[in-house]
Amino acid sequence: MKLYEIQQAVDACVLSGEEQLDRDIRTAGASDLMSDILAGVAEGCVFLTGLATVQTIRTAVVSGVSAVVFVRNKIPPQEVIDMAKAEGIPLLSSPCSMFVSCGRLHALGLTGLNGAR
């Protein structure tokens, strides 16, 4: 699935990485706990979270996450957006809750980090 399809599915706005919306993404991880993503196979996934801090971006960088979606209209501070730009990680912000975001993306065929449906 392309990142722009994910963006449309969760009605998200793009905070950074506009030019990378054609990235291919097959898996998703959702957590406010960074360790859940660090302990999973997060390479290439979309990472949904309600935590909008610098640690979200650093977790995405070290885990090889392809894109981050902040749920419930979370917008991180500008320095967090700048860091994501510098690291080449697209950031989206969705008005949907975590539950609804995950439901919509699951319905479209994304799997969990371990490939489970």
Place this chain on the structure above:
Amino acid sequence: MGEAILHKVFPINKKDFVHAGEASIHAKNLLKALNMDPGLIRRSAICGYEGEMNVVMHGGEGVLAIRIEKDRIVLELSDNGPGIPDIELALQEGYSTASDEFREMGFGAGMGLPNMKKNADEFELSSRVGEGTQVRMAFFLKSKGG
């Protein structure tokens, strides 16, 4: 200890949650510039980052050292913090002594050390109460899932 092709040391500052993780990202970029295997880079970056967050949270002042040898990457974390009284307990998944501040950053679920142990090819932890903690992790250049 093998001959080091490259050796770099990054300082880690106590309770500096804003910069926590920077050392690991520098180390990751270093490995990337050397065209190392992406899986190996990811495993070592995750271990460095989890370890760095531990030092920031618990450890007092510390360092993250990265050494590249002919057949392996070695990460060493050391700090002059309070030490770990019961290492076996600290290595148990779910055991945590983290503060609320740390939990608000998405850490402190007791998954750091177990995740480091899982991702490293070699993992050694030594600690003395009142003196500090050292973690040494090795990642073989040709290895499991590498």
